Amino acid sequence: MKSKHIRGVNDLGKDGIQEILSLSDHFFEVSTRRIPKVPALRGRTIAWLFYENSTRTRLSFETAAKRLSADSMNFSVSSSSVKKGESLRDTVETVSAMGVDAIVVRHSSTGVPWLLPKWTDASIINAGDGAHEHPTQSLLDCYTIQKQLGGIEGKKIVIVGDIKHSRVARSNILAFKAMGAEIVLVAPRTLLPVDTSTWPVEISENLDESISDADVIYMLRMQLERQKEAFVPSLREYTNDFGLTLERAQKLPKHTIIMHPGPMNRGVEIASEVPELGNAVVTNQVSNGVIVRMAVLYFLLGSGAELSEDGNDNE
Ligand code: NCD
Numbered sequence: 001m002k003s004k005h006i007r008g009v010n011d012l013g014k015d016g017i018q019e020i021l022s023l024s025d026h027f028f029e030v031s032t033r034r035i036p037k038v039p040a041l042r043g044r045t046i047a048w049l050f051y052e053n054s055t056r057t058r059l060s061f062e063t064a065a066k067r068l069s070a071d072s073m074n075f076s077v078s079s080s081s082v083k084k085g086e087s088l089r090d091t092v093e094t095v096s097a098m099g100v101d102a103i104v105v106r107h108s109s110t111g112v113p114w115l116l117p118k119w120t121d122a123s124i125i126n127a128g129d130g131a132h133e134h135p136t137q138s139l140l141d142c143y144t145i146q147k148q149l150g151g152i153e154g155k156k157i158v159i160v161g162d163i164k165h166s167r168v169a170r171s172n173i174l175a176f177k178a179m180g181a182e183i184v185l186v187a188p189r190t191l192l193p194v195d196t197s198t199w200p201v202e203i204s205e206n207l208d209e210s211i212s213d214a215d216v217i218y219m220l221r222m223q224l225e226r227q228k229e230a231f232v233p234s235l236r237e238y239t240n241d242f243g244l245t246l247e248r249a250q251k252l253p254k255h256t257i258i259m260h261p262g263p264m265n266r267g268v269e270i271a272s273e274v275p276e277l278g279n280a281v282v283t284n285q286v287s288n289g290v291i292v293r294m295a296v297l298y299f300l301l302g303s304g305a306e307l308s309e310d311g312n313d314n315e
Helices: 013-031 055-067 088-097 112-118 134-147 169-177 207-213 236-242 246-250 280-300
Strands: 047-050 071-073 102-107 124-130 156-160 182-186 202-204 218-219 255-258
Touching: 013 055, 013 134, 013 169, 013 280, 047 055, 047 088, 055 071, 055 088, 055 124, 055 134, 055 236, 055 280, 071 124, 088 102, 102 112, 102 280, 124 134, 124 280, 134 169, 134 218, 134 255, 134 280, 156 169, 156 207, 169 182, 182 207, 202 207, 207 246, 255 280
Parallel strands: 047 071, 047 102, 102 124, 156 182, 156 218, 182 202, 218 255
Antiparallel strands: none
């Protein structure tokens, strides 16, 4: 069944993820054309509601929308009536009354994307809610792994770092699991949620052992802005035990890929030189972000008729 919203990975399930990954292959082909733009979403309007900072997510959504010829309604929290105390509900109702087909929302509070359908008929796309979910990041990560390693099923994916505050980790665990991967979390106890007993993962505190036979090493940023207390004795100690140092990266099996959602704290969770190594795919993740977000917008807003078999648009 086609879902109306992408608020969390479970709005899609395995079938939805697979559909978006195959649509992404189509949009990858579009991105290689001399003019990487199609009229697939002409006449559709998308509003961006970013209540939290963002560089790559916002830019890649905006680029994706432009390449699909959609119109966008820009909303900047710092210059909007939010600063005059307008509530989320009033903002959403106002944007909605102007006629939007989708709202892409990022908010520091968990659950905001699930509230929005009460106030609008638009499709909701979660671009990150608090420390909860970030489903489009996990879709672009699935696409990147599939392209680099030929598939996700059966792969050993080691997610390292600040799991407790990471919406990327939560969405990725759901998506990687749905696609049949084996997941290992490596973090100090203080950077894990209190209860992980229902999570379909293995947990370890030994980075060197866990990464020795990994297919994917997924490094997470230390989310210092979400940490209200000291979770590690010192950042230097954290880097020693849980950082992807150059020495660790050079010892990895040849086929292992290194990922990071960005922004990176170079020198903390990942050594400065590591993203430049041949098996680091951090910039591939960024380029794939545009392609996958085109697929996401098309999946929710396209009629299905605009893309022909040979990949050319009918219009
Ligand atoms: C992530 C986020 O905002 O959750 N970044 C991103 O979207 N690329 C991860 C992070 O901030 O560490």
